[in-house]
Amino acid sequence: MNLDDLKRRMDGAISVLRTELAGLRTGRASSGMLDPIMVNAYGSHMPITQLATISVPEPRLIMVQVWDRATAGAVEKAIRESSLGLNPVVEGQVFRIPIPELNAERRQEFVKVAHKYAEAARISVRHVRRDGIDGLKKSEKDGMSEDESRKLSEKVQKLTDDTIAEIDAILAAKEAEITQI
Template sequence: MNLDDISRRMNGAVTAFKGELAGLRTGRASASMLDPVTVNVYGSTMPLNQLATVNVPEPRMITVQVWDRGTAQAVEKAIRESSLGLNPIVEGAVFRIPIPELNTERRKEFVKVAHKYAENARVAVRHVRRDGIDSLKKSEADGMGEDESRRLSERIQKLTDETIAEIDSVLAAKEAEILQV
């Protein structure tokens, strides 16, 4: 029974959740907004950041400079077809992507998506807890004392509660950021 491994796996779920939230638009430009964009080039699908340099020169503007001009059309198509609702302005190998102001309806949709991401992270944490409890039951069957098993079970539950509280606080901060006009 390794509590450090359980803690690491729970923290991994929180880190993945934070990464998903970073891709959500809040009305401000962020280079991480384009992380979910994948481009079909060279006979495979590649993340945008492996084909171009992404910068944020202004609070409401993202620039993308492709390294190979031959991929420019595919990159433009991938950005337009992404679920981000962005329309790049093409200037040769450089794309200027203005970030439009979010309307109230769109903000509420993003909040729902953030809640979905949070629930997925909570489920992942609960799966880690279940794996830890199952491991404890197996150890108990192999000769671990009941008191030790109960103590470890309580520590696993405490880790779970702390991790879920962290997920909830990160979600609340992101929700406030999205709804801020």
């Protein structure tokens, strides 16, 4: 069993969480807001950044220019159905997405989305822990001593606890950023 591999996989869950939370901007428009959006195009789910150019010409406006006219409808649908609550104005292959001023209700919606992202990261970390414990059980059957297995199991649990604590700290910081007026 390799603890470094488990640590790398848990850090991957944190990296994904940071990327998703970066899309939850509070004060102004950012091209990173659209990064979590996946578009159903060409028979698969693709990141919106692989189908369009995203720019921010004004603090409260995002412009998306789709490269292929055939994917424009799918891109618009993905933006509308995202958990970001954005409503694009379509002008051919160019979408103008006004970013609404955040009121208290909208901030709470963003907090809920942030909690959803954090829970997905926690679940991912727990899956990594389960894989590690299953590997230990297999190693124990293959001749590893119970004491060694127990020590490694405790290390896996400590690694899991530390990673989940880091996820909680990241969530708390993002929640404070979102609710700050």
